[in-house]
Amino acid sequence: MKHTIVLAASLLCTSFAQAAEPVKIGITTILSGPMADRGQQEQYGAQLALDRINQAGGVLGRPVEAFYADNACKPDVGVPATKRLLDEVHVPVIIGALCTPVTHAIMPVMQQAKVPLVIATSAGQDFVDASGPGGNDFAFKTIPSEVDIMRGLVRWLKSKDIKSIGVVADDGEFQHANAIAVVKAAKDAGINVTADETIPKDTKEFAAIFDKLKGGSPAELVAILGPSTAGFFKAYETSSWKVPVTGRFDLAGALAAVSQTFRDAGGMSELTGVAVFTTASDKPEVQDFVTSYKARYGIVPTQRSFFVFEATYLVVDAIKRAGSDQPAAIEQALKTTTMPSRLGGSYAPDDHNHAQTPLQILGLRDGKPAVIAIE
Incomplete structure (x- = not known):
């Protein structure tokens, strides 16, 4: 070619x-x-x-x-x-x-x-x-890097007085990097990490993974998902576990994976996530x-x-x-730039020539993803 x-x-x-x-x-x-x-x-x-x-x-x-x-x-x-x-x-x-x-x-x-x-x-x-x-x-x-993103997510969890999290991630380079980052950020913030599980590629049955995650009784579950998003949230519905889920995954894909009955009953009402950019921003x-x-x-x-x-x-x-x-x-x-970003903040570089733009915490409003906080 x-x-x-x-x-x-x-x-x-x-x-x-x-x-x-x-x-x-x-x-x-x-x-x-x-x-x-x-x-x-x-x-x-x-x-x-x-x-x-x-x-x-x-x-x-x-x-x-x-x-x-x-x-x-x-x-x-x-x-x-x-x-x-x-x-x-x-x-x-x-x-x-x-x-x-x-x-x-x-x-x-x-x-x-x-x-x-x-x-x-x-x-x-x-x-x-x-x-x-x-x-x-x-x-x-x-x-933002995965370290920036997970520090921002942990800051938000800390602001909600979350004291423990379970971490679960797909088996991929991107997901592994984010899992490592959130575990470190949580420990640095004094949040207990009750589990750190990896979802093997092509997983169809999630019951055993959910059993491991449930064992630590975390206050919040941090999921970092890609290919397994649909399967994971279908299993979340059938598990009857009420723990709130946050992390890095497609919120719309998670919603689509569960039944309308589950959504109507509030099963996804506490679903949140973190993003570096979202079209749901009202800026x-x-x-x-x-x-x-x-x-x-x-x-x-x-x-x-x-x-x-x-x-x-x-x-x-x-x-x-x-x-x-x-x-x-x-x-x-x-x-020496201080050019502002449309997200807020600016592109002023730090000692590593790295800018810090704000992160968006997404939640649900009227059943649709919306920005609920900025970190």
Whole structure:
């Protein structure tokens, strides 16, 4: 398969002089293979931002253009694709790479080239730990990590005076990382962890897992689920266990898994969860993004769409404040940014070049997911 760099066609303001050299932004994401829809979500978010930026006059009196490199979620594809953005297109900054192994693989490439990398959707705490002074000074992470997320969830549980939790997670890298993070955050906060269970892949019967979880009598159950969401909540209904459930999973999927009778009886009334982004947010700035995205593309945006949308604004803001589209100037401007997020808070980086955006605690209102708290 041939992987090429694709120039995104933007709607450029007619006020731009035809001779104006565009400001270039590189974006590497997944544009082929079974996860290409995820990369498309990022592309859509970036393009929505670029269209708005260019309609408002661009930056430095020039239009802004994005150059996309398909990494196919494969390091052996992603590294050469990134080098083409650097060596052939000469982009002064790159947003990427969505796929965790590719992000890891391109970080040293970016560091050697001394070109900033904005990690907008690879969530791992290891990216935070490896970035900033003393590490990779050219890596900037904008999406919360699993450590950020689980600390936020535990703060909220602590505010409810929850003294014990049981933890259960699917057998996957993402779920394992979150389970480790919530167990540590809970212990650090003085919350007793009564169980830490893993759901084996392709589990069909959950009775034994529920028996183990029940044994510790936790005040709240923290579930970190992916493929087993439907099966888990069907088993939750049949278990007759009344413990409240929170964590990281698809709330709508959990609701759909149980019977209407169970929902009507209040069986899911205390269901909650934590999210880095949700279309259920009532913030006007978020709803403006959601409405514009749906009108433009006919689909609902994801957190990937949102964080790349904001990362595009962050990069352009850095170029504007630097008064330059040179990599060194952009790097320094990213280090001093205080650009606000539509979620609240700002993208001001910490000592590891990592921003802290607010987390949304979701609950149910009128039977639908809604933001009930911000952490």
